[in-house]
Amino acid sequence: MKDWPLWEVFIRSSHGLAHKHVGSLRAADAEMAIGNARDVYTRRNEGVSIWVVRSADIAASSPGDKEPLFDPARSKVYRHPTFFQLIDGVKHM
Amino acid sequence: MSLFDYVLRLGDNALILGQQLAALTGHGPVIEEDIATANIALDLVGEARLWLSLAGEIEGAGRDEDDLAFLRDEIDFRNLLLVERPNGDFADTMARQFLFDAWHEALLEALSASTDARVAAVAAKSWKEARYHLSHSGGWVIRLGDGTDYSHGRMSGRPAS
Numbered sequence: 079m080k081d082w083p084l085w086e087v088f089i090r091s092s093h094g095l096a097h098k099h100v101g102s103l104r105a106a107d108a109e110m111a112i113g114n115a116r117d118v119y120t121r122r123n124e125g126v127s128i129w130v131v132r133s134a135d136i137a138a139s140s141p142g143d144k145e146p147l148f149d150p151a152r153s154k155v156y157r158h159p160t161f162f163q164l165i166d167g168v169k170h171m
Numbered sequence: 172m173s174l175f176d177y178v179l180r181l182g183d184n185a186l187i188l189g190q191q192l193a194a195l196t197g198h199g200p201v202i203e204e205d206i207a208t209a210n211i212a213l214d215l216v217g218e219a220r221l222w223l224s225l226a227g228e229i230e231g232a233g234r235d236e237d238d239l240a241f242l243r244d245e246i247d248f249r250n251l252l253l254v255e256r257p258n259g260d261f262a263d264t265m266a267r268q269f270l271f272d273a274w275h276e277a278l279l280e281a282l283s284a285s286t287d288a289r290v291a292a293v294a295a296k297s298w299k300e301a302r303y304h305l306s307h308s309g310g311w312v313i314r315l316g317d318g319t320d321y322s323h324g325r326m327s328g329r330p331a332s
Contacts, residue, residue: 082201106314109310110310113307114207117206117207118203
């Protein structure tokens with residue numbers, strides 16, 4: 079059982095539209111991973127839908143690439159749409 | 172058999188098996204399975220409370236769920252002998268669970284259509300839980316049956332070695 083692969087678990091709550099990452103667990107196959115996720119992560123009525131994906135199948139950015147990946151966006155404030163004049167009557171923007 | 176006796180049987184089955192599974196808490200082969208087992212134990216104890224409360228109500232002698240659960244001698248329990256089988260190892264536990272779940276799920280589905288509204292209500296609530304229990308233990312029986320020669324043998328009734 080220590081050879082079981084690691085799975086990442088995503089739960090969609092009854093209030094949310096998107097599945098959110100909630101944690102990880104070990105399981106022999108996808109069916110067991112969903113069952114385990116149900117038992118570990120939805121005991122308190124947290125979810126209406128479960129996704130599981132093998133952790134090994136997730137490609138992640140490297141922490142070492144943080145500067146080239148994310149720093150260039152810092153100086154580009156114009157990408158935030160905060161400079162527009164809103165016409166009267168537009169609310170909740 | 173009176174309705175009281177019948178409902179008492181249902182409560183005793185769930186109570187004894189729930190206690191048996193609860194005793195495994197902290198001893199699961201992996202933490203995920205440990206939590207699953209504890210969840211199922213809690214489902215069964217919860218179901219036992221409903222049946223025993225109803226039994227006390229039907230009896231009308233002033234006994235509540237606690238009186239029926241804790242203040243009877245062992246000879247007065249009406250559970251199936253299957254649920255008294257020792258937990259044994261994981262194969263024993265799962266085989267016992269699967270046999271119980273397969274019966275329990277079908278029974279609760281049928282009782283959900285009972286003409287007694289109280290029986291139907293408890294059965295309908297517990298049936299949802301029992302469906303999950305059956306898919307959990309059934310999944311393990313298949314998985315162990317498809318596993319090694321040893322696990323296949325254990326699911327076919329061969330004793331532990």
